[in-house]
Amino acid sequence: xxxxxxxxxxxxxxxxxxxxxxxxxxxxxxxxxxxxxxxxxxxxxxxxxxxxxxxxxxxxxxxxxxxxxxxxxxxxxxxxxxxxxxxxxxxxxxxxxxxxxxxxxxxxxxxxx
Amino acid sequence: xxxxxxxxxxxxxxxxxxxxxxxxxxxxxxxxxxxxxxxxxxxxxxxxxxxxxxxxxxxxxxxxxxxxxxxxxxxxxxxxxxxxxxxxxxxxxxxxxxxxxxxxxxxxxxxx
Numbered sequence: 001x002x003x004x005x006x007x008x009x010x011x012x013x014x015x016x017x018x019x020x021x022x023x024x025x026x027x028x029x030x031x032x033x034x035x036x037x038x039x040x041x042x043x044x045x046x047x048x049x050x051x052x053x054x055x056x057x058x059x060x061x062x063x064x065x066x067x068x069x070x071x072x073x074x075x076x077x078x079x080x081x082x083x084x085x086x087x088x089x090x091x092x093x094x095x096x097x098x099x100x101x102x103x104x105x106x107x108x109x110x111x112x113x
Numbered sequence: 114x115x116x117x118x119x120x121x122x123x124x125x126x127x128x129x130x131x132x133x134x135x136x137x138x139x140x141x142x143x144x145x146x147x148x149x150x151x152x153x154x155x156x157x158x159x160x161x162x163x164x165x166x167x168x169x170x171x172x173x174x175x176x177x178x179x180x181x182x183x184x185x186x187x188x189x190x191x192x193x194x195x196x197x198x199x200x201x202x203x204x205x206x207x208x209x210x211x212x213x214x215x216x217x218x219x220x221x222x223x224x225x
Binding site: 034043106 | 153
């Protein structure tokens with residue numbers, strides 16, 4: 001089992017604030033890093049899948065970076081909106097885990113108007 | 114509409130009974146997964162299948178069994194050997210192993 005840590009555990013911001021979360025994972029034998037957004041009463045939805053060191057991906061106001069050498073990924077949300085309120089999950093795979101995803105506990109984001 | 118369905122949404126069973134959770138996908142995905150979520154924990158992998166007629170144990174397979182006789186279906190049986198079966202169960206699928214996963218709506222199982 002890979003130890004995937006996410007911080008902070010929860011976050012409360014005002015509409016329009018920009019915010020970022022961290023995902024830490026073992027850097028050895030890295031294979032892939034996934035970010036998912038899980039809104040209340042819905043199913044988790046994939047945001048990004050990243051595999052290369054230095055990868056940067058963007059989808060609208062949300063972007064993510066990946067550092068496989070030091071074992072972390074950042075997720076940024078620019079100008080948060082109430083509809084961004086959700087739990088953001090990070091998951092990592094490597095050869096030690098048989099390439100299966102290991103999920104962190106998530107960061108719960110609440111954006112208030 | 115393509116997607117993943119899980120049924121039922123809520124399930125109640127008496128202690129000692131086996132129960133089977135359904136997961137169906139019409140996305141033509143090869144890989145399917147079962148996860149369990151408990152309060153304060155991340156999603157934990159129970160079983161996964163990379164292709165029809167093949168499946169592998171995940172991190173917490175004890176007390177569970179699966180089958181993958183059809184590409185579209187990956188049912189999970191929670192047996193009486195599972196010591197703490199009450200949890201939220203999520204099924205997912207992906208085109209190939211370790212591609213982005215698509216999740217079903219989940220089944221909340223309560224064992225009384």
